[in-house]
Amino acid sequence: xAPRKAHxxxxxxxxxxxxxxxxxxxxxxxxxxxxxxxxxxxxxxxGVLKGSLYHYIDTKEDLLARIFAESDDQSHAIMQEIAAxxxxxxxxxxxxxxxxxxxYLENLERSSLYFNEWRHLTGERLTRITAQRHRYExxxxxxxxxxxxxxxxxxxxxxxxxxFFVLSAINVLPSWYKRGGPDSPEHIAEVWSDLILGMVCHSxxxxxxxxxxxxxxxx
Amino acid sequence: xAPRKAHxxxxxxxxxxxxxxxxxxxxxxxxxxxxxxxxxxxxxxxGVLKGSLYHYIDTKEDLLARIFAESDDQSHAIMQEIAAxxxxxxxxxxxxxxxxxxxYLENLERSSLYFNEWRHLTGERLTRITAQRHRYExxxxxxxxxxxxxxxxxxxxxxxxxxFFVLSAINVLPSWYKRGGPDSPEHIAEVWSDLILGMVCHSxxxxxxxxxxxxxxxx
Amino acid sequence: xAPRKAHxxxxxxxxxxxxxxxxxxxxxxxxxxxxxxxxxxxxxxxGVLKGSLYHYIDTKEDLLARIFAESDDQSHAIMQEIAAxxxxxxxxxxxxxxxxxxxYLENLERSSLYFNEWRHLTGERLTRITAQRHRYExxxxxxxxxxxxxxxxxxxxxxxxxxFFVLSAINVLPSWYKRGGPDSPEHIAEVWSDLILGMVCHSxxxxxxxxxxxxxxxx
Amino acid sequence: xAPRKAHxxxxxxxxxxxxxxxxxxxxxxxxxxxxxxxxxxxxxxxGVLKGSLYHYIDTKEDLLARIFAESDDQSHAIMQEIAAxxxxxxxxxxxxxxxxxxxYLENLERSSLYFNEWRHLTGERLTRITAQRHRYExxxxxxxxxxxxxxxxxxxxxxxxxxFFVLSAINVLPSWYKRGGPDSPEHIAEVWSDLILGMVCHSxxxxxxxxxxxxxxxx
DNA sequence: AATGAATGAGTATTCATTCAT
DNA sequence: AATGAATGAATACTCATTCAT
Numbered sequence: 001x002a003p004r005k006a007h008x009x010x011x012x013x014x015x016x017x018x019x020x021x022x023x024x025x026x027x028x029x030x031x032x033x034x035x036x037x038x039x040x041x042x043x044x045x046x047g048v049l050k051g052s053l054y055h056y057i058d059t060k061e062d063l064l065a066r067i068f069a070e071s072d073d074q075s076h077a078i079m080q081e082i083a084a085x086x087x088x089x090x091x092x093x094x095x096x097x098x099x100x101x102x103x104y105l106e107n108l109e110r111s112s113l114y115f116n117e118w119r120h121l122t123g124e125r126l127t128r129i130t131a132q133r134h135r136y137e138x139x140x141x142x143x144x145x146x147x148x149x150x151x152x153x154x155x156x157x158x159x160x161x162x163x164f165f166v167l168s169a170i171n172v173l174p175s176w177y178k179r180g181g182p183d184s185p186e187h188i189a190e191v192w193s194d195l196i197l198g199m200v201c202h203s204x205x206x207x208x209x210x211x212x213x214x215x216x217x218x219x
Numbered sequence: 220x221a222p223r224k225a226h227x228x229x230x231x232x233x234x235x236x237x238x239x240x241x242x243x244x245x246x247x248x249x250x251x252x253x254x255x256x257x258x259x260x261x262x263x264x265x266g267v268l269k270g271s272l273y274h275y276i277d278t279k280e281d282l283l284a285r286i287f288a289e290s291d292d293q294s295h296a297i298m299q300e301i302a303a304x305x306x307x308x309x310x311x312x313x314x315x316x317x318x319x320x321x322x323y324l325e326n327l328e329r330s331s332l333y334f335n336e337w338r339h340l341t342g343e344r345l346t347r348i349t350a351q352r353h354r355y356e357x358x359x360x361x362x363x364x365x366x367x368x369x370x371x372x373x374x375x376x377x378x379x380x381x382x383f384f385v386l387s388a389i390n391v392l393p394s395w396y397k398r399g400g401p402d403s404p405e406h407i408a409e410v411w412s413d414l415i416l417g418m419v420c421h422s423x424x425x426x427x428x429x430x431x432x433x434x435x436x437x438x
Numbered sequence: 439x440a441p442r443k444a445h446x447x448x449x450x451x452x453x454x455x456x457x458x459x460x461x462x463x464x465x466x467x468x469x470x471x472x473x474x475x476x477x478x479x480x481x482x483x484x485g486v487l488k489g490s491l492y493h494y495i496d497t498k499e500d501l502l503a504r505i506f507a508e509s510d511d512q513s514h515a516i517m518q519e520i521a522a523x524x525x526x527x528x529x530x531x532x533x534x535x536x537x538x539x540x541x542y543l544e545n546l547e548r549s550s551l552y553f554n555e556w557r558h559l560t561g562e563r564l565t566r567i568t569a570q571r572h573r574y575e576x577x578x579x580x581x582x583x584x585x586x587x588x589x590x591x592x593x594x595x596x597x598x599x600x601x602f603f604v605l606s607a608i609n610v611l612p613s614w615y616k617r618g619g620p621d622s623p624e625h626i627a628e629v630w631s632d633l634i635l636g637m638v639c640h641s642x643x644x645x646x647x648x649x650x651x652x653x654x655x656x657x
Numbered sequence: 658x659a660p661r662k663a664h665x666x667x668x669x670x671x672x673x674x675x676x677x678x679x680x681x682x683x684x685x686x687x688x689x690x691x692x693x694x695x696x697x698x699x700x701x702x703x704g705v706l707k708g709s710l711y712h713y714i715d716t717k718e719d720l721l722a723r724i725f726a727e728s729d730d731q732s733h734a735i736m737q738e739i740a741a742x743x744x745x746x747x748x749x750x751x752x753x754x755x756x757x758x759x760x761y762l763e764n765l766e767r768s769s770l771y772f773n774e775w776r777h778l779t780g781e782r783l784t785r786i787t788a789q790r791h792r793y794e795x796x797x798x799x800x801x802x803x804x805x806x807x808x809x810x811x812x813x814x815x816x817x818x819x820x821f822f823v824l825s826a827i828n829v830l831p832s833w834y835k836r837g838g839p840d841s842p843e844h845i846a847e848v849w850s851d852l853i854l855g856m857v858c859h860s861x862x863x864x865x866x867x868x869x870x871x872x873x874x875x876x
Numbered sequence: 877a878a879t880g881a882a883t884g885a886g887t888a889t890t891c892a893t894t895c896a897t
Numbered sequence: 898a899a900t901g902a903a904t905g906a907a908t909a910c911t912c913a914t915t916c917a918t
Binding site: 695696697707708711716717 | 890891892893894895
């Protein structure tokens with residue numbers, strides 16, 4: 001399926017159509033939202049008739065799922081790289097936070113999509129991506145648990161909540177970051193990992209409700 | 220537009236149809252997403268025919284905009300209450316974080332909608348809500364700036380980024396919180412304000428890129 | 439749903455739209471075949487936009503199913519009328535053959551559809567109509583069994599095959615009969631019932647293969 | 658169009674692709690119906706890509722027409738064989754009924770197709786097949802006329818209707834016969850020819866409407 | 877207030893057919 | 898002979914919106 005090349009190591013000058021379709025879809029789905037975007041939009045962007053798209057995809061949802069599959073591959077690779085490092089828990093968390101933030105910033109559309117549009121999958125695909133999201137949560141919870149075990153964070157810290165907090169803050173990066181701003185993605189990733197480390201290492205934990213002194217706001 | 224009652228404390232015996240429509244829309248838009256949900260869905264939920272909804276709304280987008288207007292009223296009230304308190308900056312930030320988180324948790328659908336579906340507004344409505352979002356960012360940035368001026372946070376902290384971080388983490392609460400879980404909304408709001416305070420007060424700031432030691436990941 | 443009338447006994451001058459849709463569909467499906475006919479064709483025939491048809495139907499298949507349901511009602515009524523008659527088996531078979539043939543001839547399109555297009559139903563609807571067809575077969579087999587028990591047909595007659603034969607011959611009437619031909623539907627129905635009676639009452643039965651003397655033609 | 662072999666009795670070691678295409682199409686068109694079946698289905702069944710089919714066919718309709726041409730060749734051969742026999746009219750009718758029934762049973766898909774899908778031909782092809790069908794009707798009418806002339810059937814028998822009746826009953830065999838049932842095709846063909854003979858030889862004819870005593874059922 | 881019929885533009889998807897390679 | 902990409906027109910179905918009653 002991939003074109004034979006004279007020089008296997010040479011840079012891919014020409015992307016094939018299937019990749020073009022995926023890239024166009026990432027862009028369109030990101031800009032208009034999956035539900036609002038039409039297959040026609042994607043076809044226009046690629047420069048083919050909409051019927052022709054169906055050589056490359058099965059359904060619109062299939063197109064979304066394939067984008068997500070690529071994202072999962074990439075993030076899985078990142079997590080494995082970090083797991084292989086021989087460093088202490090605090091450093092591992094810092095590197096995770098930085099690398100993960102950077103990936104989000106450098107793949108704005110792709111990551112934004114992954115975070116915002118997964119609800120539009122159905123059936124088994126929905127089941128699978130939900131499981132995958134759960135795995136991310138566990139991975140980060142484990143990272144933070146390790147920091148607690150090293151004595152670098154409050155032993156009462158609710159690490160599951162802390163993990164949600166961390167993931168949320170990273171996931172949401174694409175919603176405000178604009179490419180070409182004054183600060184480089186690398187710099188922002190550094191800031192983000194600092195904020196995360198500060199939060200994990202210095203928050204006083206609240207594993208249990210401390211008292212009944214609840215001040216409830218009316219709905 | 221909704222009639223104000225003479226006796227605010229009196230039990231609401233009868234909701235009028237207009238409120239019913241808004242509440243139904245919040246629920247439907249939250250569950251299916253604005254773009255995917257249909258006016259038919261809302262009408263079914265209210266128990267009238269589709270055409271009849273147009274006695275209460277002008278367009279589907281108008282319905283969304285009115286939901287947002289209510290949310291803005293409520294959050295504006297919260298911000299003013301907090302501004303009126305005579306307390307130091309750290310406490311003000313803590314109370315803001317706690318109250319805001321609690322409002323999100325107690326108004327899951329409404330707040331989730333506000334965060335996720337604002338893109339579907341157009342024209343002047345989009346302009347207005349974008350400005351409103353910007354105002355929230357400034358408000359929180361100001362809160363954090365005050366903490367820095369009090370010497371309770373690293374003077375090099377990038378307070379704008381910190382504000383994004385804080386808002387992100389709160390905004391995203393509805394995406395994982397399930398009503399009826401083991402911990403009360405109040406407890407989670409406490410944990411969240413602790414995490415936020417820990418982050419703001421103890422992160423080392425990184426106002427400038429420190430060096431060229433960038434490790435860039437391939438896209 | 440039916441329009442109120444001043445004179446309940448008066449002829450229905452104006453059919454309502456739902457009936458119009460069904461009648462148009464019967465005509466179109468019969469002329470073009472269900473698979474080839476389009477919803478557009480039906481809408482054109484009714485004189486509305488194709489989207490408007492969906493006020494009256496759920497899906498194209500639903501439209502077909504409703505046509506069939508009406509046919510089933512009518513044929514069921516015929517069978518019950520005949521069952522209620524106090525006559526001998528031969529007469530019952532004759533009346534059945536005549537009445538059934540006449541119904542086919544007077545409802546050419548409807549009956550042709552029922553016979554030719556039932557395959558396009560799916561799921562539970564297919565199950566139901568298959569069961570219904572089976573019931574017709576049993577009904578006719580029972581009629582013929584009764585004739586045999588009365589001693590008016592060869593006791594070795596394979597009544598199940600004979601029933602298939604009878605039903606086939608009637609079912610197929612709409613495929614060659616043209617409205618407005620020289621002979622009235624009533625006359626043809628008479629001829630048909632004579633042919634059927636002749637066949638049932640005078641064929642020598644062949645319930646078992648009589649010998650091994652098979653002459654097989656090559657495929 | 659298909660190459661004739663020098664040695665008809667020799668085993669067919671290799672079918673060529675063109676035959677494969679026709680056989681696959683017979684199967685697919687029979688199972689799904691011509692209108693519903695796609696060229697893709699046929700291609701899948703043959704094991705080539707859709708575009709490749711167009712080396713063997715001109716259009717989808719052409720494919721259908723070629724299947725019918727083969728069927729016509731075969732049935733024409735049968736009719737000529739029977740015409741050549743030196744037997745009386747009753748025997749000729751019996752042999753015709755038996756042989757024709759057997760051909761239907763042994764070529765279920767092909768004959769079912771011929772009977773059900775001829776409407777999808779257009780233009781000159783439709784004209785030709787309609788003429789052909791008319792020729793079959795005449796052939797059978799002639800057979801029955803001969804029986805009448807031999808004094809073996811009621812002289813008032815409407816032989817044209819009787820011919821329709823006979824053809825209908827045979828044509829419809831593939832709609833209920835399942836391969837591998839308890840009775841052999843040969844046995845069923847015998848039963849069918851008995852039923853047909855019984856019908857032709859013993860029905861009282863009704864060449865003219867006998868009276869005005871019509872009982873008309875409401876539509 | 878509410879109905880329900882109708883609109884008209886849009887959506888995803890299918891498919892027979894063509895054609896350069 | 899065969900591929901596989903592309904076409905272009907058609908298909909069933911949806912839906913926000915209007916409006917006479």
